[in-house]
Amino acid sequence: MKQENYEPRFAFAHYRFHLTPLEPLEMPAANKGSTIRGGFGTVFRRLVCIDLTLDCAACDLRYTCPYTRVFNPFVPPEAERLSKNQNLPRPFIIKPPLEWTTSYRPGEPLVFDFVAIGEAIHYLPYFIVAFRELGAGGLGVNRARCELSSIAALSSGGEVTAVYDGKEGIVRPPHDNLTWQALSARSAMFSGQREITLRFLTPTTLKLEGEVVTVPQFHVLIKRLRDRINALSYFYCGSALDVDFKELGAQAEKIKEVAVHSRWIDRGRRTRRGDRQDLSGFVGEVTYRGELAPFLPLLILGEYVHVGKNAAFGNGWYRLEEPR
Numbered sequence: 001m002k003q004e005n006y007e008p009r010f011a012f013a014h015y016r017f018h019l020t021p022l023e024p025l026e027m028p029a030a031n032k033g034s035t036i037r038g039g040f041g042t043v044f045r046r047l048v049c050i051d052l053t054l055d056c057a058a059c060d061l062r063y064t065c066p067y068t069r070v071f072n073p074f075v076p077p078e079a080e081r082l083s084k085n086q087n088l089p090r091p092f093i094i095k096p097p098l099e100w101t102t103s104y105r106p107g108e109p110l111v112f113d114f115v116a117i118g119e120a121i122h123y124l125p126y127f128i129v130a131f132r133e134l135g136a137g138g139l140g141v142n143r144a145r146c147e148l149s150s151i152a153a154l155s156s157g158g159e160v161t162a163v164y165d166g167k168e169g170i171v172r173p174p175h176d177n178l179t180w181q182a183l184s185a186r187s188a189m190f191s192g193q194r195e196i197t198l199r200f201l202t203p204t205t206l207k208l209e210g211e212v213v214t215v216p217q218f219h220v221l222i223k224r225l226r227d228r229i230n231a232l233s234y235f236y237c238g239s240a241l242d243v244d245f246k247e248l249g250a251q252a253e254k255i256k257e258v259a260v261h262s263r264w265i266d267r268g269r270r271t272r273r274g275d276r277q278d279l280s281g282f283v284g285e286v287t288y289r290g291e292l293a294p295f296l297p298l299l300i301l302g303e304y305v306h307v308g309k310n311a312a313f314g315n316g317w318y319r320l321e322e323p324r
Helices: 032-048 066-070 118-137 181-189 218-237 245-252 293-305
Strands: 011-021 092-095 110-117 146-154 160-165 195-204 206-208 211-213 256-265 268-270 276-278 281-289 318-320
Touching: 011 118, 011 293, 032 066, 032 092, 032 110, 032 118, 066 118, 110 118, 110 218, 110 293, 118 146, 118 218, 181 293, 195 256, 206 218, 218 245, 218 293, 245 293, 293 318
Parallel strands: none
Antiparallel strands: 011 110, 011 146, 092 110, 146 160, 195 281, 195 318, 206 211, 256 281, 268 276
């Protein structure tokens, strides 16, 4: 599998948001991602929807509306591939705060990362307005008022560039988006490694033939990551991955787990309709051994775009441990 197969069109932006409470803010210990995402979606729809009483599937603007493109995407009529996919991945990911802090004092910012993929990068002004409105209307368990104080763009090397300052109210979009070439240095770090450790930071749910997998087998991880990145690339970046899916899966089945230190966590949330959404999954560390080079592009992209169900809420977030 060649690295250039992930280019030239897969692009994304990595932002860091600072929401500063104006009064004491109470957040859940475990589900900060779902709290942020839920409030963000509600405000975003209220800002752009022409008829809040109308179901998105019945709206004539469902293929072009900013809300449906970001939160409730439909397969466009002109799609030549993946047209039977009725549950498209959302082109954004919230990387929630990992600390178990529940109380934030006034002036003590709630910091989280936000990844926008492909065409969603162009919706940054919408995102800024939505988070400003979310903060003004109240966030968290106690609906505390917050201020969107700043947004920064992060490069693959960790450099930080100011994008938005709440005091100035000026938006400075980054000139360059992240691409596979930008991540090549991180790939080189793992070159030649026959063992690699993944640390799953948030609950991760993977399925194989419709059944939930409780032990994170490598081939299941790669197949779900492959499918997710392919759909994101096709629907939001303009081209599908140019890889042999069957051969890639066969190679992945040769990689073995040599150390598994994971556990299952039960979590859930209530939707705005009152339904319960399952956010459970496994967390912990898993070490894999084998010929890993063909999978490095997917694994490194996956650090940003997550894997498995409910990625937009922050689930499926993992990190590759650097070689010792």
